[in-house]
Amino acid sequence: MPDPRPTRLTPTTVLAAVVVLASVVTTVVLHVRHPDALVTLLPLTDMRDLHVDFDTFWHSAVALTQGLDIYDTPAKLTNLNPPLLTVLLVPFAGLDALTAYRLFAALTAVLVVASVVAVARELRLGAGVTVAAVLVVLASSPLHGTLVLGQIYPLLLVLLVAGWIAERRGRPLLAAACYGVAVALKPSLAPLLLLPAVQRRWAPMRAGIASAAVATLVGVLVAGPSSAIEWLTIALTEGVPDTVDNASFPGLAMRFGVPPVLGLVAGLAVLVGTLVWVGRHRDRIDPAGTVPWAVVAAGLLFSPIAWHNYLLLLVPGVLVLVTLGRGALATALLAVTLVPVSWNAIWPTDPSPLEELGSDVGRSLYWAVLLAYWVALLSASPLRRSVPPATGAADEPADAGASTG
Numbered sequence: 120m121p122d123p124r125p126t127r128l129t130p131t132t133v134l135a136a137v138v139v140l141a142s143v144v145t146t147v148v149l150h151v152r153h154p155d156a157l158v159t160l161l162p163l164t165d166m167r168d169l170h171v172d173f174d175t176f177w178h179s180a181v182a183l184t185q186g187l188d189i190y191d192t193p194a195k196l197t198n199l200n201p202p203l204l205t206v207l208l209v210p211f212a213g214l215d216a217l218t219a220y221r222l223f224a225a226l227t228a229v230l231v232v233a234s235v236v237a238v239a240r241e242l243r244l245g246a247g248v249t250v251a252a253v254l255v256v257l258a259s260s261p262l263h264g265t266l267v268l269g270q271i272y273p274l275l276l277v278l279l280v281a282g283w284i285a286e287r288r289g290r291p292l293l294a295a296a297c298y299g300v301a302v303a304l305k306p307s308l309a310p311l312l313l314l315p316a317v318q319r320r321w322a323p324m325r326a327g328i329a330s331a332a333v334a335t336l337v338g339v340l341v342a343g344p345s346s347a348i349e350w351l352t353i354a355l356t357e358g359v360p361d362t363v364d365n366a367s368f369p370g371l372a373m374r375f376g377v378p379p380v381l382g383l384v385a386g387l388a389v390l391v392g393t394l395v396w397v398g399r400h401r402d403r404i405d406p407a408g409t410v411p412w413a414v415v416a417a418g419l420l421f422s423p424i425a426w427h428n429y430l431l432l433l434v435p436g437v438l439v440l441v442t443l444g445r446g447a448l449a450t451a452l453l454a455v456t457l458v459p460v461s462w463n464a465i466w467p468t469d470p471s472p473l474e475e476l477g478s479d480v481g482r483s484l485y486w487a488v489l490l491a492y493w494v495a496l497l498s499a500s501p502l503r504r505s506v507p508p509a510t511g512a513a514d515e516p517a518d519a520g521a522s523t524g
Contacts, residue, residue: 135447142454145462153461157263161224166216167195173220173269179205180212189342190349197353199424202346203303203338204271224266227273231262231431234273234280238435241284242442252438252453259456261428264364272431275301275308279415280435286407291315295323298411299330303338306354307425310390310418311411317398318406359423363463363482366489367425374479379423386421393417393497404500409443412436413496420489427485430456436496443499452495455488 150156166174171194178192182205189205190198198205211219235256239249256262265272282297298311312331315323339347359365359382361373368389372382393414397404404410412433419425440449466478 132447135451138451139454146457149461157267160267170220170269176208177216180208184212202342206338206341220269230273230277234276238438255453260459261430264428291323292326295327296330299327300334302331303334307422310414314414317394318401364427366427366485367422369423371486390417390421409436409439409496410500416493433492
């Protein structure tokens with residue numbers, strides 16, 4: 120017979136319900152007050168000011184096909200990405216910018232949906248949970264921002280998901296290779312390559328570093344050796360933007376008028392602390408659980424630039440939480456991604472000193488969200504007792520239905 124006693128609400132469940140309700144209400148209100156939401160900008164044709172990131176990538180790809188400098192183009196923005204990305208986007212250089220953008224946006228939307236479905240299938244989530252997760256991601260501000268700008272986060276998501284699934288299926292070298300290519304495309308993900316090192320899994324560590332090095336070298340050789348020097352110069356001199364959707368610690372420091380170096384120190388403390396903690400508990404931490412996503416979150420908190428669109432990369436880790444009995448927490452973490460960047464518009468543009476403090480706090484919402492992701496994913500990491508960590512090429516396969524979900 121069913122248990123007649125009512126289900127007790129835990130504080131976590133109540134808090135999650137409050138967060139979900141607040142997120143949904145805030146999202147609806149902001150969309151009503153600011154109908155020119157990101158998603159409504161997708162059909163527009165302004166490449167220079169709206170789809171500006173892809174316009175930058177496209178100009179670099181065109182320059183590469185013409186034997187020109189890929190970092191000195193007519194684009195509005197400076198290309199902050201390594202040469203490898205330009206090499207991968209060369210097929211789009213044969214199209215006009217708008218057609219290329221639309222094709223790229225459609226492709227990346229498909230990649231996001233496919234990645235979420237692949238994770239859900241790997242975790243053996245039900246159809247209802249899978250559909251709900253896909254719908255929330257499709258409605259999320261990070262995806263809308265990614266598509267409007269024409270950013271590459273879906274490509275990174277595919278590589279991270281492929282690596283994570285390979286790890287779950289007992290293929291750590293393949294996992295490390297996938298992570299390495301992702302790092303070659305977006306160096307802010309480099310902390311992932313340190314994860315096998317702190318777990319003393321030396322073969323995957325070497326595979327990840329080798330993969331990142333080879334992929335980077337391919338990009339440099341195709342684009343020309345000078346491209347590497349130019350990119351390093353750009354990457355090392357780029358400032359920390361003071362915008363509402365820069366969710367990193369350096370971005371937080373800029374908003375509060377604190378030297379960005381202090382934000383870097385705080386972010387470094389989070390990153391190093393995460394890796395040290397993982398190393399100390401390496402015998403209990405499944406490398407195919409939530410820990411890779413926690414390390415990614417820590418790396419983003421440390422990075423000078425971590426747009427809130429990067430939250431797309433952490434969705435797989437949130438879905439793992441569902442299989443660990445933390446469905447309420449996972450629901451809350453996904454719900455907050457619905458809040459659009461028009462959140463920035465509700466804060467005064469010329470505040471008094473007191474209003475300025477409140478504005479700085481309010482404009483730090485996405486930093487708080489990224490921090491919450493990091494805490495949630497890291498706290499769920501020690502999931503099993505295992506044999507001493509492997510030092511060779513193979514690790515103990517993760518069980519698809521138990522320890523990591």
